[in-house]
Amino acid sequence: MHRPFRARARALDPRAPGMLAPMWGKLAAAGLALLVLKRVAWGYPRPPRRYRVLFRGEAAVLANAAEAMYPRGGAIEASGLDADIPGYVDRLMLASHPRIRLLIHLLIFFVEHSTLVFRAPGHGGFRRFSALPHAQQIAVLDAWATSSLFFRRLVFTSLRSLCTLGYFAHPPVIEQLRVAPLAIEPRVCEADLLYPPVGRGRDAIAWTARDVNAPTDAVLPLDPDGPLHPLRGSR
């Protein structure tokens, strides 16, 4: 047999000696890649609703962070999930400048995957944040909050900010904490006759001179126990 042909035939024969080793190696590498991919990007549950900006995995991360920071029960009844923190972050991102949106995406990505680099306290800590048990998630957050590395504290503060903004956007929370905005009867000043609502033309100016009732130098303090803003409370 011609020598080059024999060499080619041996190369194609899986039973040939030395052939299986590179194949097993490739299979192992592919398996490892699949495992890494699964840890990084697969297996997120279907979210309870469609989000306009958040990806499925991001919603899961925020839901887990919300439950870890604001679990059900305790001094305030509502949980982070009752407050729909992922839904709030979705609305916030939609209202934000694209650059800010990108930063929030990156923050959530970092939160989710940093535990693949910085091991979570306890057994089996090298898993993505949303795959950790609840107690371990709280331990991770506490570790970040008190970390000697400023950058990790910064990440924690950023995540805490997002979750807390969402939690406090839930009317029962601010009502229970007595910080819900109070009702204020509308006041109209001269300038309100000049400016249309944002994005609208002059024909959308709602007020007329008859409506003008501000400013006044009379001091009329609100009653801290008075009625609440209709969108933020029921008192």
Add this chain to the structure above:
Amino acid sequence: MTSALEQSAGLRAALPSPAALAALAGQIRVFADYQRDFSEQTDVVVVGSGPGGAVVAKELAERGHRVVLVEEGPPFVPGEYEIDAGLSMARTMREGGLRATSGTVLPTMQAIALGGGSLVNSAICVRAPEAVLARWSRDFELPHTSRAELDPHYDAVGDFLGIAPTPEAVLGRRNTLFRDGCRALGIPSEPIQRNVRGCRGSGECFTGCRARAKQSMDISYVPSALRAGARVLTSLRIERVRMSGRRAIGVEGHVVEPFSGRASHRARIDAKIVVLAAGCMATPVLLQKSGDLANSSRQVGENLQFHPGVAVMGIFPERVDPHFGATQGYQSLHFIEAGYKLETLWAPPAILAVRLPGSGLALKQRLSVIPYSAIWDAIASCNRSLGRVRARRFRTLDPHLSWHLHPDDVPILARAMYSLAEVFFAAGAHTIIPGVHGVAPEMRSLREAEIFLTHPRRATDYVMGGNHAFCTTRMHGDPRRGVVDELGCCHDADNLYLADTGVFPQCPSVNPMWTLMALARRTGLAIADRL
């Protein structure tokens, strides 16, 4: 005393006729009004409608000059104020309120709205201390910037805006407890003077005053400028100052969609005089993007200073109901010479709650004491801590900021924390939450707080806010060491003026708005004399 009803009736009677109002509204252009590229001609174009630009525009318009006031943000009416903190910041702040410096990480904000920062600040008006202005005069060769020289301008602004001490009726417990604590310690304190008429004590200054009590520029100076004949172009981003030799001949930019910032039509405004009042963080960017204008001194964008702020939360045995009362109603200037000022504070509760330690049920337990809590803060004068502003690529005026808290300034923050602790415990607080990394999350005695005096910590241990920014286009009598002269005119250009806090030679040690308006008024009158 006339009733509110009678006052309102009087106001309505004093309003212009419907036809005149329609004409005034026609002097304002909003995003929906722009249909194509356009150019305009005027005597003076003022870029930025905050407390600097609005004052210059009104003073010039009232003296009969043709003025175009340009603002990148939209006007807001009360129904559009978003009470939710995050959404409010996304709408009214550049970069969604998430701007921060590199180096020492310091969150800082810049408003994008007609009226600029005055729409979302807490309306604090304090004259710069005499000693600060004397230092400016002496060290920066500014002989006419003494307190005596600026007082007539302070007075004129104060009269126009009705600046007055916060009335007792709207202080609320959060503010009066601060007064009690200061009195117990023998520290002088006072109700804060604010540009407010008829405050209701809603504590919503930072998300826009629903009560229309705060005399922000959009409802005070801008309408006055309009009545005097000025035109106002909103949703217009100026991207370049056009020059011919040493003379500015106008500005150009694009119409931008509110909130998204998407650029559409091109705009050009030719003017005899150009005034940049885009803010301490945007004006240097505009100069840099215009071919490194007015920068023979190499000071444009340099010397960035802040008043870094730290806050402490105190828990009292009785209910405080901190959500009621003037947002910032009481202050103490006792420690100005030591480098800091104490004041009361309220902000959207979600923002304040971020600083509470812990997670899970422990965090919820801490949140539950909010009705019994008060937050007070200190702003520090850190003249050694400097940074710089650099333009980013693309059309945006959002800057790249770097800033470093000087190690020698850290003890100022530490002493301020201790002073706040002193006032809290003197006022009857049983616990304070300092929110500083590396110290106890809760302290129950002043003795525990002494750690701030014995171990001032590192800069990164403090949760700071970058309140007030200054000095990026500082004034200096020597053209080699500053960007503008005493009247705000660039040393390197004959008719290019700057009127924002960038012209401050150093931080003023107190809230800067009134000083800025006084300086802007002086600049406006100087331009009027020239025209």
